[in-house]
Amino acid sequence: MKIRDMHWQHVEEYLENDDRCILPLGSVEQHAFLSLAVDAILSERVAVDAAEPVGVPVFPALPYGLAPYFQAYPGSMTLRVDTYVRVVRELLDGLRRSGFRRVLIVNGHGGNAPAGALAQEYSVDHPEMRVKFHSWWSAPRVAAETQRIDPAGSHASWSENFPWTRLEGVTLPDHRKGALDLDLLRVLDPAGVREYVGDGNYGGEYQKDDATMHGLWSVAVEETRAMLDGPWGL
Template identity: 60%
Template sequence: MKIAEMNWSQVEAYLKRDDRAVLPLGSTEQHAGLSLSVDSILSEKVALDAAEPLGVPVFPVLAYGITPYFLDYPGSISLRNATYIAIIRDILDGMARQGFKRILICNGHGGNNPAGSLAIEWMADNPGVQVKFHNWWNAPKTFAKVQEIDSVASHASWMENFAWTRLPGVTQPTQRKPMIDLAYMRVLDPAGVRKYLGDGNFGGHYERPDTDMQAIWDVAVAETRALLEEGWA
């Protein structure tokens, strides 16, 4: 259930019977011909689909992340590391104060990994509160399913092309783009990154059949739900 569809008294009542919650993390950045909000859309949806049968509330996705390399693509917004960490810390502080003691961070963007390091530090300062940091797209079972379908998959490629991240009227290229040299890209400034990447896809096909995508999604939802159900101290 969405926090956005609850009022404060409903949350208070929930906290009398359970202390779990999910915080999705996303980004607003280029994804070739897909939505600029791919990472936010996917992290929030996988969190909602996983949490719904359990009745666990999902907070609104934090739709901005750390993505400085894409700043020359219009619509891409990046937060500084210090800003981002401060925001995550404040959110966790607020959740803990209100009684959420088991928090799953469902992350949809690789650049947000500093939030995972923060979670470990934050737990040391907040005994009794547990935080799991979950990169949903490369969690073991989900990534294994991706590799089973097509081993050439990366940013803005077919593996992020779901029915809910596509844009009406946008036709995807039919060719398979060669994989980029990620190490080389990492030494480029934003202008260089755009020149090197072109449309923004890191490599691979641009789309695959919806049956393949649903198979991946089913594994991702189940793997995320298991983290909510199991493994808490």
């Protein structure tokens, strides 16, 4: 259930019987011909779909994340690492004050990894809390299903192209883009990244049929729901 569809007494009532919630993390950054907000759209939606049958509240996705390497692409945003970790920590503090004890962070962007380190630190600092960090697209079952569909799929390729991340009126290229050299990518400056990556796709086809993507999505929803079920160690 989305927090935006609840008022505070709903949360108070919920907390009498359960103490789980989900905090999705996104990033505003270039995704080739897809929405700049892909990572927040996907992390929030997979969280909402996973939580729906169990009634666990889902907070709005934190839209901004860490993407310093995309700064030569207009519209791409980044926070500094220390700012980001502080923001996520303060959001966790707010959840703890509210009475939530088991927090599933559903992450939509690889660059947000420092929040994963924070999740572990936070649970140690606050033994009454359990914070799990789940990067939905790289979790084992989704990663295996993505590999099975097409091993060539990466940032801004078909693997992030769902009916809910496409933009109306935008026609996608129908060729398969060659794989990029990720070791080279990691050492380029933002201008170099833009020059090397071009349209923004890291390699692979730009689009698959909707049935394939719905199949991948249901694996993602089930795997995220399993994270919500446990184990929590509390």
